[in-house]
Amino acid sequence: MKTADQVLVKQINKMIVLNTIYKKRPISRAEIAKVTGLNKSTVSALVDELLTEELVLEMGAGESQGGRRPVNLSINKEVGNIIGIDLGVNYILSIMTNFAGEIIWEKRIDLQHAHNSPGQRIADLQTLIEEMIVSASQTVRGIIGIGIGVPGIVNYEQGLILSAPNLGWENIELRSMIEQKFGIPVFIDNEANAGAIGEKWFGAGKRADEFLYISAGTGIGAGIIINNELYRGSKGLSGEIGHMTVSLDGIPCSCGNAGCLEEYASEKALFRYMKEYACVEELTIFNIIDNAIAGDEVSRKAFEYVGKCLGIGVANLINAFNPQLVIIGNSLPLVGDILMNELRREAEKRCFASKYFSVKILPSQLNMHACAMGAAALVISRLYASPVS
Ligand SMILES: [Zn+2]
Structure with a gap:
């Protein structure tokens, strides 16, 4: 025996x-x-x-x-499918991958200022999952699992959202709600952690042992990879860099503090800049990105300002972690060099050890798919890391 x-x-x-x-x-x-x-x-x-x-x-x-x-x-790519979901602040991006993590289906729902109540948002999520399950091809194992990346603090072992300030959610038992509805294993993690795992399995972090993935969108968070593993901290709450104080008497933040990085280097800061200097409020992030790329001066300046502020945050992190690589993901780096050049310049200027080593700072290779791909990778890695029943 x-x-x-x-x-x-x-x-x-x-x-x-x-x-x-x-x-x-x-x-x-x-x-x-x-x-x-x-x-x-x-x-x-x-x-x-x-x-x-x-x-x-x-x-x-x-x-x-x-x-x-x-x-x-x-x-055997065709043995089963995996669902990966990026539960954004104002969108839900859902992908279905095969067992090798190749995307075979995807859908994005934009929820611009639609609602913030957990009930309605979770109902939207369940409708989307149902649609994916119905449209999935017949395979030996069917849908193997569902991974969900969430913009907030998560107890990943219990599948519980502790707090998502940008959604206004607290203590939501998301995993049990989805598992009970569909009878499929569900894995939940913070969206930046999921993004880091996505980059590690499929993107710019494949060959790096020590790197930081910074999700720069509505909020800011980091997924920290140390020695090829996600670093979660003692209670799984590491990486909340959006709430790192960068200004002593700064702008009040949704977390209750003031002067947080997120208020200077996220979409919020970009919208604030556009409102102040261009007097426009009705633009989406993608409108501002398109306008900046097309040469609109105020939009470019807004991205340069946000890039500079994000560079300050990145310099602080490089000083703390000495990574090989920093990957910038989510919506802001979609504008390309307008943001990245300013960010790199500021990070290098402010990094204490920059004369001794250089750190690559790259935009995500997975773009807006990093979190959803990472959510799918949560399922794949859990499956590859445990006995298969
Ligand atoms: Zn804050």
């Missing part, structure tokens, strides 16, 4: 094999043994189980290393 420890070791090894196939596909059993350090018979036994579960596929023969040509393995 196997001990609990032996069962756990086997589960971990199986996850390692599945993860290796996912990341290095196509790959042979012998190469998996070489990459993971597991012995060949263990790898073969675990691969047999994964084949029986239809999570991996044999792809035909690979390159011969002198003897018989080895059989290559890959992920």
Whole structure:
């Protein structure tokens, strides 16, 4: 009889094999043994189980290393689908991916100033999920899981939104509401954490061990990757950089404090600038981005101002974390160099150690999909990290 420890070791090894196939596909059993350090018979036994579960596929023969040509393995992309949701402040972006994380369906609903009541917003979310489930292709495992990125403080283990100031929500048991309705496992995380995981699995952070993902949209948050893992802090509340004080007697913030970075370097600051200098209030963020790119002077200046303020926040973070890379995501970097050049200049100017090392500051590769992709990756990583029932 196997001990609990032996069962756990086997589960971990199986996850390692599945993860290796996912990341290095196509790959042979012998190469998996070489990459993971597991012995060949263990790898073969675990691969047999994964084949029986239809999570991996044999792809035909690979390159011969002198003897018989080895059989290559890959992920069975079609085994099931995953839903990833970015629950934004004024939109919901929903994607469906296959088991390899490739987007096969997506829909965005804009909710410009429509409502903030949790009941209506959750009803919209459930309608969207229902639509996706109905339109999903028939697969062996159906919808494997639903990941949701939320703009607020989340207890990710309990699937609870503790506080989302920009939505005006407190203590919402989102996971249990969605799980009870659909009977599908649900994973919830803060949107910046989800964005960081998305960049780590699919985007600009794939090859970086230590990086910061900064979500700069309606609010500002950071997902912190240290040694290839998401750093959550002692209670899972790390990364609330939008509420880092940057002005002693500054603008009051929705969190109750004043002088928070978010008031100077987010969409809120951009809209405030446009209202003050262009006297316009009815523009969306995408209107201002388009106008700035088209050369509108006030829109460009607004982005330069916000880029400068965000650069100050980034310099503080570089001083604290010494990352290899900082990725700027969500809506603001969609304007491109108008924001990024000012941000880089300010960050370099204010970073204490910038003469000793340079930090790459890049816009997200996943653009507005980072959070939804990361939400899907929450499901994939949980699945790849635990025994498959
Ligand atoms: Zn604040």
